[in-house]
Amino acid sequence: MSLSTIYLRLRYRRHHFGPGFLGPWRLRIRGPGRVNFGRDVRVRNASGRTALLTFAPESRINIGDRVEIDGAGLMAASMIDVGDDAIIGPCLVVDTDFHAVGPSRRQEGASATRRPIHIGRTAWIQGKATILKGVSVGEGAVVRWGSLVAADVAPGAVVMGNPAVEVSGR
Numbered sequence: 001m002s003l004s005t006i007y008l009r010l011r012y013r014r015h016h017f018g019p020g021f022l023g024p025w026r027l028r029i030r031g032p033g034r035v036n037f038g039r040d041v042r043v044r045n046a047s048g049r050t051a052l053l054t055f056a057p058e059s060r061i062n063i064g065d066r067v068e069i070d071g072a073g074l075m076a077a078s079m080i081d082v083g084d085d086a087i088i089g090p091c092l093v094v095d096t097d098f099h100a101v102g103p104s105r106r107q108e109g110a111s112a113t114r115r116p117i118h119i120g121r122t123a124w125i126q127g128k129a130t131i132l133k134g135v136s137v138g139e140g141a142v143v144r145w146g147s148l149v150a151a152d153v154a155p156g157a158v159v160m161g162n163p164a165v166e167v168s169g170r
Contacts, residue, residue: 017041018065028052033059033076038084040066047071047090047127055096064121072125077114083121083139091129091143093117120155 015029020040027043029035033054041063043050048071052061055077063069064084071090074080078095082088096114115134119125123137128146137143138155147164158168 024050031055031059032057033061035061035063037063038065038067042068044068044070051075071127079116080119081116082119083123085122086119087124088119089125089127089129091125091127091131093119093125093131095133097133 015035015037017037018039018041021037022041023043024045026045026049028049028051030051031054033056035052035054050069050071051073053073053075054061055075059076060079061074061076062079062081064082064086066085067082067088069088072088073092075092075094075096080093080095095117113133117131117133118136119131120137120139120141122140123142125131125137125143126145129143130148131137131143132148132150135149135152137149137153138157140156141153142158143149143153143164144158144160144167146162147160148162149159149164151163153159153164154166157166159166
């Protein structure tokens with residue numbers, strides 16, 4: 001176990017770090033919810049500072065086994081679930097609007113909508129991509145550089161663009 005892993009386990013006692021976890025000293029975990037890391041997870045800050053943020057006590061970020069994360073921002077008001085063997089580059093994954101959409105709803109004080117996000121096994125989310133609330137990225141799918149994903153991605157699909165559209169499959 002590295003010194004940074006020992007430091008993270010001592011600093012973030014409310015969160016679970018699976019065996020074999022390796023992460024940087026400057027991993028940012030904030031908020032009242034829980035973050036759970038599976039076995040052999042690798043977190044790096046080579047492409048930017050990785051941040052895992054929760055916004056409510058019931059919020060969860062679940063990272064599967066053997067996942068690699070580098071410079072990503074994961075923001076959960078409900079739940080973000082990352083499957084085993086996924087690769088998450090310097091992207092943004094957010095499961096809430098942060099505020100009600102539409103002027104009349106905001107003036108009424110309506111709360112933001114939140115819907116869980118699921119990233120499937122062996123999926124690859126590349127840099128500058130954004131995954132919005134309620135999206136499921138299928139097993140083995142690839143979200144290309146700079147994509148804005150507002151709808152589900154089929155297993156094995158490759159999507160790109162704004163909005164993201166499928167460009168090829170397996």
